Amino acid sequence: MKHSKIDFKDVQGLVRYGYGRLPESCFLLLEIISPRAARDWLKTLDVADAEELSTPPDFALQVAFTHSGLRKIGLSSEIADQFSQEFKTGIYEESRSKRLGDVGENAPREWQWGGDSDNTPHLMLMLYSVKGGLEARKNATVDGLSSAGLALRGCLTSADFGGVEPFGFKDGISQPTVDWDGKRKLDGRDELEYGNLVALGEFLLGHRNEYGKYTDRPLLDLANDPRGILAEAEDKPGKKDFAFNGTYLVFRQLQQHVGRFWKFLDDQVGGDRSERQRLAELMVGRKMGGEALAVKSSSPIPGIDSDKRDANQFTFSSDPDGTRCPFGAHVRRANPRNADLPDGTRGLLSKLIRTLGFGGKGFRGDLISSVRFHRILRRGVEYGEPLPVNDAIKNGGNEIGERGLHFICLNANISRQFEFIQGAWLSSTKFDGMTEESDPIIGNREAVSECPFTNSFSIPQEAGLRRRISGIPAFITVRGGSYFFLPGIRALRYLSSLETD
Amino acid sequence: MTPQSYFMVIAPVDLSRESSLRELLASMNHREGVVNPNNDVIPFGRFERLHFARLVLLKDQTRGDLGVIGAPQAELPVYLAFLCDFDGPLDSFMSELAGQCEAGLRRLFSHCQGFSNGTHLARWMKQHNQRSATAYVNWIGRTMRQVREEDALRQSLESYIDGNQASLSRLAPTEARRELVSFVKREREAGRVVLTEPDATPLSWRVSNAIHLLGVPIVLLLLTPFLLLYLPIFVIQLRRRERSDAEIAPRPDPDHAANLARLEDHFVSNQFSAMGSLKPGLFRRWTLSFILWVIDYTTRYIFNRGHLARVNTIHFARWVFLDNKQRLLFASNYDGGLDSYMDDFINKVGWGLNLVFSNGIGYPKTNWLILDGAKDEQKFKYFIRRHELPTEVWYDAHPGLTTVNLERNTLIREGLERSSMSEGEARDWLRLF
Ligand code: HEM
Numbered sequence: 001m002k003h004s005k006i007d008f009k010d011v012q013g014l015v016r017y018g019y020g021r022l023p024e025s026c027f028l029l030l031e032i033i034s035p036r037a038a039r040d041w042l043k044t045l046d047v048a049d050a051e052e053l054s055t056p057p058d059f060a061l062q063v064a065f066t067h068s069g070l071r072k073i074g075l076s077s078e079i080a081d082q083f084s085q086e087f088k089t090g091i092y093e094e095s096r097s098k099r100l101g102d103v104g105e106n107a108p109r110e111w112q113w114g115g116d117s118d119n120t121p122h123l124m125l126m127l128y129s130v131k132g133g134l135e136a137r138k139n140a141t142v143d144g145l146s147s148a149g150l151a152l153r154g155c156l157t158s159a160d161f162g163g164v165e166p167f168g169f170k171d172g173i174s175q176p177t178v179d180w181d182g183k184r185k186l187d188g189r190d191e192l193e194y195g196n197l198v199a200l201g202e203f204l205l206g207h208r209n210e211y212g213k214y215t216d217r218p219l220l221d222l223a224n225d226p227r228g229i230l231a232e233a234e235d236k237p238g239k240k241d242f243a244f245n246g247t248y249l250v251f252r253q254l255q256q257h258v259g260r261f262w263k264f265l266d267d268q269v270g271g272d273r274s275e276r277q278r279l280a281e282l283m284v285g286r287k288m289g290g291e292a293l294a295v296k297s298s299s300p301i302p303g304i305d306s307d308k309r310d311a312n313q314f315t316f317s318s319d320p321d322g323t324r325c326p327f328g329a330h331v332r333r334a335n336p337r338n339a340d341l342p343d344g345t346r347g348l349l350s351k352l353i354r355t356l357g358f359g360g361k362g363f364r365g366d367l368i369s370s371v372r373f374h375r376i377l378r379r380g381v382e383y384g385e386p387l388p389v390n391d392a393i394k395n396g397g398n399e400i401g402e403r404g405l406h407f408i409c410l411n412a413n414i415s416r417q418f419e420f421i422q423g424a425w426l427s428s429t430k431f432d433g434m435t436e437e438s439d440p441i442i443g444n445r446e447a448v449s450e451c452p453f454t455n456s457f458s459i460p461q462e463a464g465l466r467r468r469i470s471g472i473p474a475f476i477t478v479r480g481g482s483y484f485f486l487p488g489i490r491a492l493r494y495l496s497s498l499e500t501d
Numbered sequence: 502m503t504p505q506s507y508f509m510v511i512a513p514v515d516l517s518r519e520s521s522l523r524e525l526l527a528s529m530n531h532r533e534g535v536v537n538p539n540n541d542v543i544p545f546g547r548f549e550r551l552h553f554a555r556l557v558l559l560k561d562q563t564r565g566d567l568g569v570i571g572a573p574q575a576e577l578p579v580y581l582a583f584l585c586d587f588d589g590p591l592d593s594f595m596s597e598l599a600g601q602c603e604a605g606l607r608r609l610f611s612h613c614q615g616f617s618n619g620t621h622l623a624r625w626m627k628q629h630n631q632r633s634a635t636a637y638v639n640w641i642g643r644t645m646r647q648v649r650e651e652d653a654l655r656q657s658l659e660s661y662i663d664g665n666q667a668s669l670s671r672l673a674p675t676e677a678r679r680e681l682v683s684f685v686k687r688e689r690e691a692g693r694v695v696l697t698e699p700d701a702t703p704l705s706w707r708v709s710n711a712i713h714l715l716g717v718p719i720v721l722l723l724l725t726p727f728l729l730l731y732l733p734i735f736v737i738q739l740r741r742r743e744r745s746d747a748e749i750a751p752r753p754d755p756d757h758a759a760n761l762a763r764l765e766d767h768f769v770s771n772q773f774s775a776m777g778s779l780k781p782g783l784f785r786r787w788t789l790s791f792i793l794w795v796i797d798y799t800t801r802y803i804f805n806r807g808h809l810a811r812v813n814t815i816h817f818a819r820w821v822f823l824d825n826k827q828r829l830l831f832a833s834n835y836d837g838g839l840d841s842y843m844d845d846f847i848n849k850v851g852w853g854l855n856l857v858f859s860n861g862i863g864y865p866k867t868n869w870l871i872l873d874g875a876k877d878e879q880k881f882k883y884f885i886r887r888h889e890l891p892t893e894v895w896y897d898a899h900p901g902l903t904t905v906n907l908e909r910n911t912l913i914r915e916g917l918e919r920s921s922m923s924e925g926e927a928r929d930w931l932r933l934f
């Protein structure tokens with residue numbers, strides 16, 4: 001298919017591909033010692049773009065910068081200051097931590113990396129390779145670092161779990177479909193149905209977002225781009241767009257306590273294997289094999305490919321009481337799959353009634369914000385040794401080694417997309433009319449001022465009264481993280497051509 | 502039913518004493534953003550009828566915008582504003598407050614111009630009480646006593662259900678409900694659960710409400726011919742302005758944003774205070790006065806049960822004109838973080854925000870008064886943040902409870918008190934837990 005809207009040669013490949021065919025990966029956290037040498041190195045770096053290749057590649061390299069990294073390599077403060085506040089102040093900023101749930105054991109001061117400005121890398125090199133190829137690539141890259149004016153501050157090695165996350169669930173099923181061709185209208189009108197085709201500008205800067213607007217980003221005068229490397233801003237003629245075809249990359253290293261997870265569930269059901277699995281599936285909101293819990297919709301959903309229909313063609317309209325997929329299940333919190341207005345007919349009167357707030361059924365009828373403004377592209381990879389369920393339980397929940405998710409997501413507006421999902425939906429103890437519980441999988445179970453507890457999970461039942469699990473421990477711990485910027489290919493060339501000290 | 506009332510005492514600050522005032526305000530907090538309910542200036546926690554209170558210095562950072570659009574900038578005072586939302590009549594609450602916190606209030610107001618040792622406190626407060634153009638109460642008639650009792654009721658029912666999950670789950674909905682009803686009966690008899698009958702609605706309130714309820718439509722009806730005649734002219738005037746009015750929505754200063762962020766997200770609910778100048782001229786002033794008058798009507802009679810149009814996260818809010826309608830103050834108590842609150846606003850009631858705030862200087866460009874404007878998401882968010890003021894002291898009498906929690910608790914209690922229910926009704930009621 002031809003995509004007229006976009007020059008894939010200017011986009012880093014990760015935006016388009018999850019690199020599932022390159023199952024070995026590692027992420028090098030680097031500090032820039034000599035900006036000059038680093039720029040020369042950047043010139044020679046073979047960064048994979050998003051163009052479709054006739055033969056699948058056996059290796060791909062991506063590069064992302066933190067705000068301090070962009071400054072260090074030579075980007076002027078005048079330009080760098082125009083990035084979003086979240087990116088500039090960093091993931092560890094105190095009030096942000098409260099919203100993200102990074103408190104208690106998850107507080108940035110406990111992190112292995114990224115918890116403050118000193119421990120934040122300047123840039124991250126992401127290496128993806130076919131089976132058996134990573135080691136050599138990595139060694140060659142690391143050997144070349146010192147002559148490139150770079151120092152290795154950390155190496156996060158991923159592991160191939162075969163498309164399953166460490167708790168054992170199939171992952172990577174639901175993603176927004178990026179509207180590469182600009183099919184969406186984006187005229188500011190309400191969308192009356194849930195759709196999975198999402199504006200390009202939600203995932204790449206310099207393009208129109210779901211509001212039909214261009215997300216704020218660094219624009220510069222022509223004089224600041226004497227060699228004419230950068231593209232002109234689509235919305236501001238006469239300005240160069242540094243961030244064009246770039247996006248923000250959120251990285252969080254999430255340790256998963258697989259032993260604790262399965263042991264806890266096992267204890268809840270008195271050792272019944274199928275009950276245990278059922279409970280885990282209710283918490284995630286999908287079966288372990290990936291099947292949806294909610295009923296498949298009869299009509300197709302725009303942006304859901306036909307090969308994904310079985311797993312993805314559903315909304316929660318068919319499950320208003322949460323008796324199939326609990327309101328608090330991870331996937332229901334992470335993507336409530338609603339439209340701009342509560343369900344109703346297309347008539348003008350019905351729209352008016354809903355616009356005035358009288359359209360929702362029951363107290364839960366109209367609580368959740370429109371989901372289309374809060375989508376992310378997930379690009380995470382697992383790390384550590386897999387721990388099979390039986391072993392996890394056998395050891396009484398104690399486990400050796402660390403395993404988890406290198407959670408990675410891409411979005412054009414960190415605060416409206418990643419932070420909103422993480423803060424207002426997953427971590428919130430008040431999501432969708434609930435109380436005393438946060439996300440069953442990633443919630444931190446920390447006390448919230450004046451709320452008695454936050455560690456329960458409600459499972460609505462057909463008969464009416466909920467079943468409620470209490471005393472749930474934290475199943476994940478945040479180990480590190482940072483907000484990065486994943487530049488377009490032209491912007492990388494621009495950075496490498498800067499001439500400052 | 503006991504209706505809610507509110508006041509906003511406002512007086513110009515003696516600017517030579519601003520820093521001492523700030524120290525005094527800070528002394529009322531445990532730490533920034535977290536009030537000490539037993540502080541010795543105004544021990545809010547002692548007042549059982551009080552829902553929310555705040556003290557905020559109305560120091561307008563955006564007055565300079567007048568200069569940007571080339572309008573004269575009259576020097577306007579910096580005010581100290583003291584806002585309370587509470588149950589029952591204003592007079593008795595204010596007297597109670599003035600009586601119990603006389604020393605503290607005197608210390609506070611001594612930082613204001615024209616307040617001296619000899620001033621009669623209660624009278625002065627009444628004189629300086631500024632009416633709102635629009636006031637919003639999430640649920641008219643829900644008292645603090647009710648909030649407390651219903652939350653205790655829910656908690657005791659939830660633990661009972663947790664403890665008897667297995668046996669309750671085997672019962673049909675009506676039987677399970679009966680079981681819960683008799684549990685509550687036992688708890689009430691033992692004095693562990695208290696559910697007080699609501700007081701009778703005051704006659705004077707009912708009368709004045711009825712007059713207002715009918716009066717406003719009658720006035721509107723009488724005005725209609727004139728409004729219709731004026732409408733084409735209004736549209737021309739509006740469109741001309743909408744084409745030329747300047748947008749002033751730069752990114753908020755990072756230090757300002759950081760100051761605000763420090764005061765936020767200590768609880769599940771938050772405060773919001775913001776002020777700005779109206780666009781100069783009678784057109785905007787009258788338009789806004791009319792709109793707020795109409796909204797005020799709807800908040801009294803239509804949006805008084807849990808939601809303001811589609812927004813269901815606001816506990817109490819008000820719009821107050823200042824300085825002879827040169828400026829507008831907006832103050833609200835809402836659930837969630839500010840960014841998500843703004844997102845909710847844009848997507849759910851963008852049109853309503855435009856109606857009101859597009860009459861303020863610098864607001865993102867609207868069309869036909871309700872279109873666009875807030876839908877310019879980032880400009881709107883910058884505009885809001887830039888006009889926001891740090892709320893120095895903020896008290897919330899039920900800091901762990903969102904509006905939805907309160908509604909759910911009320912529905913639980915109502916269902917409990919119903920004499921009978923069908924299986925379907927009982928099932929829906931049981932789903933509230
Ligand atoms: C270790 C932590 C996590 C685990 C084990 C986990 C697991 C899963 C699983 C098994 C799925 C279902 C598969 C799919 O729909 O593709 C899923 C979906 C999803 N998760 Fe997570 N997740 C984690 C953290 C997060 C975080 C931190 C976020 C975002 C802030 C997030 C956002 C999402 C989203 C948006 C979906 C797709 C929902 C949909 O579109 O239906 N997850 N996750």
